[in-house]
Amino acid sequence: MKKVTVLILVAFVTVGMEVAYAKRPPFRGPERPGVCPEVPEGSFGPCVELCLEDESCPERMKCCSNGCGHVCKRALSKVSINQTRADQGVDKSSVDISGVD
Secondary structure, three states: OHHHHHHHHHHHHHHHHHHHHHHHOOOOOOOOEEEEOOOOOOOOOOOOOOOOOHHOOOOOOOEEEEOOOEEEEEEEEEOOHHHHHHOOOOOOOOOOOOOOO
């Protein structure tokens, strides 16, 4: 009788630990530098989860959405529009949009 009680108690403790572990948020490693490529509107890739976070991808790659699932993609540099315009020699203080409809 004691063995049955102990086994039932062990079973309840085990199930309780499994439930607690399942509710725990997933570990998130450090995010790698750069940004994911933009997914064009209306397009999507395979609906599979090939990565969970940046750490699950090879070096210099990030875990990015493909519109349906997540896949490893090469990270893009994060550059501001002002930096891009400065690199091109454009004055960032004013932009002429008079011809834009």
